[in-house]
Amino acid sequence: MYPFSFHQTTNVAQSVSLKKEHTEAKFIAGGQSLIGVMKLRLDKPAQIINLGAIPELSGICVEGKTLTIGAMTRHAQVAASEDVKNCIPGISQLAGLIAxxxxxxxxxIGGSVANNDPAADYPAGLLGLNATIITNQREIKADDFFLGMFETALEASELIQSIRFTAPIKSAYAKFKHPASRYAVVGVFVAQFPGEARVAVTGAGSSVFRLTEVEKALASNFSADALETIRISADGLNSDFFADSEYRAHLIKLMAIQAVNQAK
Ligand SMILES: Cc1cc2nc3c(=O)[nH]c(=O)nc-3n(C[C@H](O)[C@H](O)[C@H](O)COP(=O)(O)OP(=O)(O)OC[C@H]3O[C@@H](n4cnc5c(N)ncnc54)[C@H](O)[C@@H]3O)c2cc1C
Structure with missing residues (x-):
C-alpha cells in the first residue's frame, strides 16, 4: 500500500463536505472493490472518507409495497432479511448469490451500485425494478443511472444514501456464475408489474441493459412459454476466453427462462 489520509466521518453532511474539499478523495464502503483497485495501483486516492460509522446509511425498511435499503447495508444483511424476502423475493435471492x-x-449495496461493475448483480436488480437511487442531493431512477462500464450518473461529490424499490407482482434473478470470481458471466433479473414486464441483464455487455424484446413477450404472458421462440442476438455482447458472445446470448435466454420459472 502507499500512504493516504483516512477520514472517519459520522454523518452524511461531513462526508460530502470533506469530498468537496478534497476533490480526488474516495468514499469507502466495505472496500471490496476500492481496496483491490488501490492494491493494483489503478487508483491512488490520497484521501479516503469512511462511510462505515454513519448509522443513517444502514438498514432495511418496508412500508407497504415500498422497500428501502440503506447504502451501507451489507449483502449478507439483505440476503438474510425476512422483510426483503417477503417484499421482493428476487432482491433477497440476488443478494444471496453475490460472491x-x-x-x-x-x-x-451502495458500493456495488456506485461502482457499476459490468458483471455485478445489484445493477440488474435495480434496473429490472426501476428502483430509485436516493443521494444527498436528488433522486435518480435506475433507467437514468447506469451510464456505462463503471460509469453512473453520480456527480463528483454525490453520495448514495439509500435505494428505494417498489414491489412487483413477481420477481427473480438467475445467474450463471464465473466459477472463480463468482461474478455473473450472465445474470438476468425479471420482474412482473401490472401490464408490464421488466428484464435486465448483467455480465453480457459493457454495462447492465434491458432486454426489450423479452419484456414485450412477457408483458402479456409472464411464463417460460412466451420465451420459447425468442432468439437473443449476440451482436455487441461481451466475448472473452471464458464465454464468447454467442454463448452469452444463449445463456441470456436460459437465465431468463430460469428466472421466469422461479419468479414469486
Ligand atoms: C472476490 C470478490 C468477488 C465478488 N463477486 C461479486 C459478485 O459475484 N457479484 C457482485 O455483484 N459483486 C461481486 N463483488 C463485488 C462486491 O459485491 C462489492 O459489493 C462491490 O465490490 C462494492 O464493494 P463495497 O460495497 O465494499 O464498496 P467499496 O469497494 O468501498 O467502494 C466501491 C466504489 O463505490 C464508491 N462508493 C461506495 N459507497 C458509496 C456511496 N454510498 N455513495 C457513493 N459512492 C460510493 C467508492 O468510492 C468506490 O469508488 C466481488 C468482490 C470481490 C472482492
Missing amino acids: DRMVRNMGT
Whole structure:
C-alpha cells in the first residue's frame, strides 16, 4: 500500500463536505472493490472518507409495497432479511448469490451500485425494478443511472444514501456464475408489474441493459412459454476466453427462462 489520509466521518453532511474539499478523495464502503483497485495501483486516492460509522446509511425498511435499503447495508444483511424476502423475493435471492460469504459480509449495496461493475448483480436488480437511487442531493431512477462500464450518473461529490424499490407482482434473478470470481458471466433479473414486464441483464455487455424484446413477450404472458421462440442476438455482447458472445446470448435466454420459472 502507499500512504493516504483516512477520514472517519459520522454523518452524511461531513462526508460530502470533506469530498468537496478534497476533490480526488474516495468514499469507502466495505472496500471490496476500492481496496483491490488501490492494491493494483489503478487508483491512488490520497484521501479516503469512511462511510462505515454513519448509522443513517444502514438498514432495511418496508412500508407497504415500498422497500428501502440503506447504502451501507451489507449483502449478507439483505440476503438474510425476512422483510426483503417477503417484499421482493428476487432482491433477497440476488443478494444471496453475490460472491462468497466474506464478500457478502463486507460488500454494500451502495458500493456495488456506485461502482457499476459490468458483471455485478445489484445493477440488474435495480434496473429490472426501476428502483430509485436516493443521494444527498436528488433522486435518480435506475433507467437514468447506469451510464456505462463503471460509469453512473453520480456527480463528483454525490453520495448514495439509500435505494428505494417498489414491489412487483413477481420477481427473480438467475445467474450463471464465473466459477472463480463468482461474478455473473450472465445474470438476468425479471420482474412482473401490472401490464408490464421488466428484464435486465448483467455480465453480457459493457454495462447492465434491458432486454426489450423479452419484456414485450412477457408483458402479456409472464411464463417460460412466451420465451420459447425468442432468439437473443449476440451482436455487441461481451466475448472473452471464458464465454464468447454467442454463448452469452444463449445463456441470456436460459437465465431468463430460469428466472421466469422461479419468479414469486
Ligand atoms: C472476490 C470478490 C468477488 C465478488 N463477486 C461479486 C459478485 O459475484 N457479484 C457482485 O455483484 N459483486 C461481486 N463483488 C463485488 C462486491 O459485491 C462489492 O459489493 C462491490 O465490490 C462494492 O464493494 P463495497 O460495497 O465494499 O464498496 P467499496 O469497494 O468501498 O467502494 C466501491 C466504489 O463505490 C464508491 N462508493 C461506495 N459507497 C458509496 C456511496 N454510498 N455513495 C457513493 N459512492 C460510493 C467508492 O468510492 C468506490 O469508488 C466481488 C468482490 C470481490 C472482492
